[in-house]
Amino acid sequence: MEKTQAMRALEGKRIPYEALTYPDDMRDALEIALLLNLPPAAVYKTLVVLPPEPGKKPLLVMIPSDAQLDLKKLAAAVGAKKIRMASQREAEELTGLQVGGISAVTLLNKGFTVYIDRAAVRLDRICVSAGKRGLQLWLAAADLIKLTGARPIDVASDL
Numbered sequence: 001m002e003k004t005q006a007m008r009a010l011e012g013k014r015i016p017y018e019a020l021t022y023p024d025d026m027r028d029a030l031e032i033a034l035l036l037n038l039p040p041a042a043v044y045k046t047l048v049v050l051p052p053e054p055g056k057k058p059l060l061v062m063i064p065s066d067a068q069l070d071l072k073k074l075a076a077a078v079g080a081k082k083i084r085m086a087s088q089r090e091a092e093e094l095t096g097l098q099v100g101g102i103s104a105v106t107l108l109n110k111g112f113t114v115y116i117d118r119a120a121v122r123l124d125r126i127c128v129s130a131g132k133r134g135l136q137l138w139l140a141a142a143d144l145i146k147l148t149g150a151r152p153i154d155v156a157s158d159l
Helices: 005-012 029-035 071-078 088-095 118-122 141-148
Strands: 017-021 044-050 059-064 067-069 113-117 125-132 135-140 151-153 156-158
Touching: 005 017, 005 125, 005 135, 005 141, 044 088, 044 125, 059 067, 059 071, 059 118, 071 113, 071 151, 113 118, 113 141, 118 141, 118 151, 125 141, 135 141
Parallel strands: 059 113, 113 151
Antiparallel strands: 017 135, 044 059, 067 156, 125 135
């Protein structure tokens, strides 16, 4: 298996992880959780949200696979009047990664503000994209939050 930038970043910080593979034509985080036999609440998807101010970096928001992003809660948490989800094309152009493979770990030091649903702080382990479709990282939630500088906020609602 070829190492991704995210895997190299974790190894560079001596953060232990397990790489999990799945068919790279899958993009739905909930389906991936079920396939990998992991609790959906521990498999997080990374969403790209456009900030209200033009020219600002988008926000990366990690939420559980079995939840949806509440844009109103996110806007309130970041002090914005209006924000919107990036389209697939916008997300891929802004991150340089394919939807289904967008990873905050891959995008370290790229100027993105990272948020994570507050439920993650109660998890021992969390599963996130390794920066490439077909590959997930299973690691300590506290390590992910510390490494990415993710700010825990209450932004997920049930599907």
